[in-house]
Amino acid sequence: MTQDTEESVVDHTINALRAGIRDHSFAPGQRLIVADITRRLGVSAGPVREAIRRLNGEGLIDIQPNRGAVVRRFDAADIAEIFSVREAVEARAAELAALNIDQGDNRRKLDEIMAEAPDAEAEGGPRYIDHNARFHALIYEMAGNNKLREVAEGLTLPIYRMQFHQLMVRRSATTSARDHDRIVDAIRRGDGPAAFQAMRDHVRRSGLGMQEAVATKLNRLKP
Incomplete structure (x- = not known):
């Protein structure tokens, strides 16, 4: 071999x-x-x-x-810790993406992925999970900071592979999509501080949704 x-x-x-x-x-x-x-x-x-x-x-x-x-078993405390770090990391990536919006073909790539958003949101499930992951990956690509990307991958893989993610996505695809719209609006305008805050709010909301999904799942498993 x-x-x-x-x-x-x-x-x-x-x-x-x-x-x-x-x-x-x-x-x-x-x-x-x-x-x-x-x-x-x-x-x-x-x-x-x-x-x-x-x-x-x-x-x-x-x-x-x-x-x-x-x-591994994930509980609400695990999720809270991961998302508290992701808030800072992803917000900084969005800020840098806004500052880099007119570099290379960043604007075109952002427009392309957002053109997919309505269909992904409507279909939900695995398609929205995939779209969401690619959206966040593009933000890191646009940020152009490899260290941020490395930190993000360590935080994101457990979340996006864990057992509760699909339950959370079914509940919040529409809210997540509206958050993406606000993030992209700030990035397109090149407004770093607004992109930072919009992403921070989005990640915080996602973390709360994930914790709720975990609590719901664990309650169902109780005898």
Whole structure:
């Protein structure tokens, strides 16, 4: 097996585990047993171990004494901490995006993704989740600050792969889309402070929605 082939198997395994965590095939707190996953995915143990190691680094999986790898449980406190940092990071990215609006083809890219927004909002579900993720990724691209992007990826991956995200999105796609409109309006005008505040308000609102979704889900799970 070549190095490229081995890496593609690892990527396939990572994507399969992420999808399983997202759709509850692997439940919060469930142990991830290498032998079971190899049979399930038809891969060898090496890629499974590497996938678990990387997903542990992303915060999706915990390595616990005497239990090994388990799917991480997110609670309201986790969400509050993550979003408190995301407020500052994403707001700064939006501010920089506004200052960079006329660099390269930033304005065109922003117009293109916003042209998709009405259909994505109307369809909701996975399509809006994808649109939302690409919208925020574009803001970081326009910001042109790699360190901000690195910090954001560490905060965003656990959120956008976690079990409660789809529940939250179903409730708030319309509110999120209106927030995006305000953010984009400020960026198009090159108004850094307004873009900063609009993004900060958006992330704060999203965090509160996520915490509500977590609380709802956990209440349903109570005996």
